Amino acid sequence: xxxxxxxxxxxxxxxxxxxxxxxxxxxxxxxxxxxxxxxxxxxxxxxxxxxxxxxxxxxxxxxxxxxxxxxxxxxxxxxxxxxxxxxxxxxxxxxxxxxxxxxxxxxxxxxxxxxxxxxxxxxxxxxxxxxxxxxxxxxxxxxxxxxxxxxxxxxxxxxxxxxxxxxxxxxxxxxxxxxxxxxxxxxxxxxxxxxxxxxxxxxxxxxxxxxxxxxxxxxxxxxxxxxxxxxxxxxxxxxxxxxxxxxxxxxxxxxxxxxxx
Numbered sequence: 532x533x534x535x536x537x538x539x540x541x542x543x544x545x546x547x548x549x550x551x552x553x554x555x556x557x558x559x560x561x562x563x564x565x566x567x568x569x570x571x572x573x574x575x576x577x578x579x580x581x582x583x584x585x586x587x588x589x590x591x592x593x594x595x596x597x598x599x600x601x602x603x604x605x606x607x608x609x610x611x612x613x614x615x616x617x618x619x620x621x622x623x624x625x626x627x628x629x630x631x632x633x634x635x636x637x638x639x640x641x642x643x644x645x646x647x648x649x650x651x652x653x654x655x656x657x658x659x660x661x662x663x664x665x666x667x668x669x670x671x672x673x674x675x676x677x678x679x680x681x682x683x684x685x686x687x688x689x690x691x692x693x694x695x696x697x698x699x700x701x702x703x704x705x706x707x708x709x710x711x712x713x714x715x716x717x718x719x720x721x722x723x724x725x726x727x728x729x730x731x732x733x734x735x736x737x738x739x740x741x742x743x744x745x746x747x748x749x750x751x752x753x754x755x756x757x758x759x760x761x762x763x764x765x766x767x768x769x770x771x772x773x774x775x776x777x778x779x780x781x782x783x784x785x786x787x788x789x790x791x792x
Contacts, residue, residue, distance in 0.1 A: 635740050642721065645721070693719060696714040699714070700731050711733075713758065727743065727745045728744075
């Protein structure tokens with residue numbers, strides 16, 4: 532066999548090998564694309580389309596809220612139990628929000644990136660309650676955040692950890708359209724220094740986590756719903772008696788609020 536024939540044979544082998552490699556590469560790319568697509572479909576649970584599908588499947592009635600002044604946290608049933616401490620850090624938590632296509636507002640994103648936003652070091656369950664501002668005994672149209680917190684803690688609720696906001700967003704995929712739940716939490720300052728708290732919402736365009744004014748003097752409507760954590764230890768009876776004996780914490784401007792609650 533001549534040298535030229537030998538080189539020709541080697542060239543043909545190399546071309547066949549290169550062709551196989553190209554085909555394998557193309558197949559790998561196609562498979563990878565399919566896997567990514569399937570993964571996105573599996574995680575895309577916060578997008579508007581998925582929210583609508585969940586709502587159509589669930590057909591869950593909205594919970595009813597009676598307009599009455601609460602005397603004790605014991606009067607309010609647990610609304611939802613969630614788990615915290617399931618992520619190593621806030622970055623991992625934010626990555627899951629992104630993977631699930633849960634919307635995160637600009638201010639909320641700042642909060643999650645702040646050093647003061649921390650996640651629990653170990654997994655724990657947190658029992659949550661939902662309370663309307665008016666149920667705390669207020670009869671004005673709006674109430675300051677400081678007054679809401681003070682009254683709620685008087686009757687035995689406690690503020691939720693900051694992690695509750697994004698964890699609730701991840702674990703509350705069947706949130707009804709039009710519902711906005713303010714997380715009763717210690718405010719965290721944005722990079723610009725504005726105290727901010729979180730709100731878990733479904734405004735109709737998908738599930739989202741947003742930030743809202745967390746200043747003491749910030750006002751919320753009497754119809755607003757706040758999410759508090761249930762204390763692991765019940766308030767002492769003497770404290771409950773004191774709270775029940777206190778006059779309603781408002782300066783009444785109207786004779787009362789009317790409407791469906």
